[in-house]
Amino acid sequence: MRYVAYKIHPSEFLENEIFEKSLILDGKRIHRVRILGEVKNVNKSNIITFNLGGVIVKDFENKALDIEEKDFLDIIGRISEYNGERSISLEIYSKKNENKEKWEKLRNLEIEKTRKYVKDEETIVYNKDEFGSDFSAENEALEDLYGELDIKDKVLDIIRENDGILYDELVETVGISDSELDNILSELKEDGEIYEPNSGSYRIL
DSSP states (O other), rough: OOOOEEOOHHHHHHSEEEEETTTEEEEEEEEEEEEEEEEEEESSSSSSSEEEEEEEEETOOOTTOOOOOEEEEEEEEEEETTTTTTEEEEEEEEEOOOTTHHHHHHHHHHHHHHHHGGTTTTTTOHHHHHHHHHHHHHHHHHHHHHSSSSHHHHHHHHEEOOOOEEEHHHHHHHTOOOHHHHHHHHHHHHHTTTEEEETTTTEEE
């Protein structure tokens, strides 16, 4: 099972209980999180580690070799705790060094708007319909806040709701030119949001 990565404040990771590699958030157990913050205390020895908003992040696969002090990162990772030390095991990251204040403000609003969609991952099994309904509701909430979602978000949402989609279907559904869609798909792959299990077929990471 691939769990949803819920957006949280770094302080929530630090202040809430961790139990069996899950964070107890508002009484619900979640296994993957997404946090935003400034990088400090980078250590690129055997395991790349750094501090993000007070949270220890560990990169066991050396994906983050280009990370530097004071980079502003958006990361996704799994909850971990070893010998009483809590950390996030890095899966994906994206640098947000431009317009840091805008990204931080946006994340705060996203958390406020989408918190009610957090599900207890010990009591449910995710399937296509649940992903579709949960994320459609989340995007409706975000549209109320920001206006219509930009085209990249729409493409990502379509891929998510269909649990994967073919290129031709995507072009027809989203209603944009091939060249524009190609650029968006390239960006989403670079951001670690999607992948191609087969050529011309796209799924959420």
